Amino acid sequence: MWCFASTVGFLVLTWFLGPLALRALIKRRLGGYWRDANVVDSTKPERLAAPKRVAVLGGGVAGLTAAVTLARRGFEVTLLDKNAYLGGKLGSWPVQLTPTRRVWVSHGFHAFFPHYVNLNRFLDSLGLRRSFKSIGEYAILSAKGPGVSFRELDRTPVFNLFALMRAGVFKLGDALKAPGRDLYGVFLEYEHDKTFADFDHLSFADFNRLAQVPPRLKVAFNTFARAFFADEDKLSFAELLKSFHFYYLGQDGGLVYGYPTRDYEPAFLEPIRQELSKHGATVRLGQAVKALGKDGQGFSVDGERFDSVVVATDVVGAAAIVGAAQGLPEPLTTRFGALRPGQRYGVLRVWIDKDVRKDVPVFVITDRERVLDAVSLYHRLEEDSAEDVKAHGGYVIELHCYAVPEGMERDELRQALLDEVVQFFPELQGFTVQHEVFQLNRDFTAFHRGLYADRPTVETGVPGLVCAGDWVKLPFPAMLLEAACVSGVWAANQLLREAGLREEPVRSVPLRGLMAGMPQPPARKVLGR
Ligand SMILES: Cc1cc2nc3c(=O)[nH]c(=O)nc-3n(C[C@H](O)[C@H](O)[C@H](O)COP(=O)(O)OP(=O)(O)OC[C@H]3O[C@@H](n4cnc5c(N)ncnc54)[C@H](O)[C@@H]3O)c2cc1C
Structure with a gap:
């Protein structure tokens, strides 16, 4: 009542x-x-007086934000990522479709919501939202009736x-x-x-x-x-x-969110790499961190000495690295060791011979029948794909499955995605796949029931050691890209505080x-x- x-x-x-x-x-x-989530004391100095070496483990949005923030303040930053490319789940890499046809492929379409205020601030500090376009329409398609x-x-x-x-x-x-x-x-x-x-x-x-x-x-x-x-x-x-x-x-x-009209490499990653280089940071790609240790002198990362460490890997990396770290308090290593990824997710990008009707937005959510959660129309949304199909013909669509049913095999998922897309877009009936890139991963955070109490926070209780990522528990609500970014700033702020420096401002929605x-x-x- x-x-x-x-x-x-x-x-x-x-x-x-x-x-x-x-x-x-x-x-x-x-x-x-x-609301302002922290107090910025403008009487405090902005830059370090004496150099400090910081290792940032993981070059996704969280690691990149922490690395840029700290490098701008005079920290000697070394960023390490196991992938050959930057960006983590926002990363992008070249794929040779034929000997003469090279395209860039990413982990999948991303929506940048207007209220991602900390991410927007970070991107604006580098002028990176200039190529953004508004989706215009947030739609959920249904195969059974009106969406x-x-x-x-x-x-x-x-x-x-x-x-x-x-x-x-x-x-x-x-x-x-x-x-x-x-x-x-x-x-x-x-x-x-x-x-x-x-x-x-x-x-x-x-x-x-x-x-x-x-x-x-x-x-x-x-x-x-x-x-x-x-x-x-x-x-x-x-x-x-x-x-x-x-x-x-x-x-x-x-x-109604925005999205970049270029591939993530030119849109974000190259300018961020340049910013890091401008501030003297070192980026080492293709280097999976294996061993973290702490002693009286600071930290060692695979044998190399650092004053501070930002653990900004995904949950799988954090569980392996911090869970097995030497010299850290046991409750901390146990808590990290228990971190688990959620279900697998699949992203299937296909180059096909038929187009989708004109009246749908370039990214739509589908009211999933079995596996298909979202469809992106790359030849319409991204300049790089548009140029590619102009030269070679065809169309480029991307199919997302955000939670792959347990036990479903790779081939079965692939076929189910291709079958299901026709239920939402009957005009694709009989289409053929000319090229494809299929990713099936299990590295996303498990937001399952009962896990929140033990989720690590940015602060580890060990001076000089902080964490960042969309999986980290924050003292205010934030999610996904915004959580990744703001946790990176929050982690950097902890190190700025320890060094007696002024914090970066952080804002959040109400508590x-x-x-x-x-x-x-x-x-x-x-x-x-
Ligand atoms: C298909 C898909 C669609 C999405 N769509 C949206 C969306 O529309 N909007 C939105 O807000 N969010 C979306 N997200 C979520 C968003 O991508 C993530 O929340 C965000 O990118 C996470 O950033 P991160 O830095 O926390 O982690 P990650 O991007 O996972 O970065 C972690 C990095 O750590 C590295 N690493 C791991 N282990 C090691 C190791 N041992 N040594 C060194 N490096 C290591 C990894 O290689 C990776 O680069 C989507 C995600 C996916 C997968």
């Missing part, structure tokens, strides 16, 4: 106050949507829920029907640590079962769930609540949702432990 009462209260308030006043009230209650469009979505939190209702994603009746009406309120009550204490034991599937979520609303929920690369029976419900708060109910940036701290309906108990 409580949720019913608050919904009616909300409608009455809208009636009396008018939408403008209510928008202002929501913004105020959410602290203006943005969902977020294009016309109101960007003000709560108003955006009503907009979803108008778009037919759910009916007011669904929201007012038990048991859902007593449970949906949790989405508006995000409280950074409390949400995890209360709900990390539940899976998203548990919630769907307890709330009896209607199928169409589940499509919208699934959109947020996909960001975690996990099946719904594994995914932590607390992580899903964080996702909703971070992407939807805690800020007003909207979901608490609109209805956090409100009394809860007794029926909410079913979500308890």
Whole structure:
């Protein structure tokens, strides 16, 4: 009943106050949507007086952000990555399709959301968003009927829920029907640590079962769930609540994201490499770090001495490196050793002989039937691919599977992706694959239920040793590319603090949702432990 009462209260308030006043009230209650996550003391020096050597392990977004931040402040940075290319999951490498045809292929299309404020600040410091284009439309395609469009979505939190209702994603009746009406309120009550204490034991599937979520609303929920690369029976419900708060109910940036119109190498990686080189940093690629040690003099990384270390690998690397490190406290090595990746994900880029209809955005999410989660149209979205097909003919599409069913073999996944794309795009019926690059990886963080309490933080408790990556627990909500970037800045800040230097500013969405701290309906108990 409580949720019913608050919904009616909300409608009455809208009636009396008018939408403008209510928008202002929501913004105020959410602290203006943005908060300073740290205090920058401008009286402190900006640059190191005496050199310090820092090793950054991993050259993904987290490692690159930490490396650039520290190199700009006078640290002697050495960045090491096991891959032959920079960027990690945002990396890109050349592939020779034929003796005369060379293309660049990446780990997959990425959406850069407007509210990724720390990432935007980092990219803007290098002028890297100039080639960005807006997707224009955030769409979910369904093979069975009408999809969902977020294009016309109101960007003000709560108003955006009503907009979803108008778009037919759910009916007011669904929201007012038990048991859902007593449970949906949790989405508006995000409280950074409390949400995890209360709900990390539940899976998203548990919630769907307890709330009896209607199928169409589940499509919208699934959109947020996909960001975690996990099946719904594994995914932590607390992580899903964080996702909703971070992407939807805690800020007003909207979901219409940008994307670079060039391949990641020219768009980001080469300019970042140049920035590192300008500040004297060394980049060593193709070098997997094996051994980390700590003694009275500092750290050793595969036998080389450093004053500080930023562990910015993926979870697999962090578990291997820190889990087996010498000279670190045992609880720390045990905690890292227990880190596990989530499910496998697949990215299949194919050069084909048929095109997709013109009225779809260049990247769409698909309401997955079996394996297909998203489709990107590279010949339309990226200049490099457009030039390639202009010269050689054909079309380039990329198929994503964010959580490969356990036990599914590589060939079966490949075939299932190719079969499923035709269900969403019947015009591709009978297409042939001329070339392909297929990646099947297991190096994404497991955001599974019950794991949050033991997830490492940026600070390790060992002076000079910090971590960064989208898997690191932060004191504020952030996810994916933004989490990777902001954890890199947060890690650099810890080393800047230790050296007595001024920190880089960090901003975050509010820590608490609109209805956090409100009394809860007794029926909410079913979500308890
Ligand atoms: C297919 C796909 C689509 C995605 N789409 C989006 C999206 O649309 N929007 C979004 O925000 N995010 C998206 N993401 C997530 C995003 O890519 C990641 O959150 C982000 O790139 C993670 O950056 P990172 O630096 O934390 O980790 P990584 O990019 O994984 O970097 C870690 C680096 O560590 C290196 N490493 C590992 N072990 C060692 C070792 N022993 N020694 C040295 N180096 C090592 C690796 O080679 C790698 O370069 C997507 C991810 C994938 C896979």
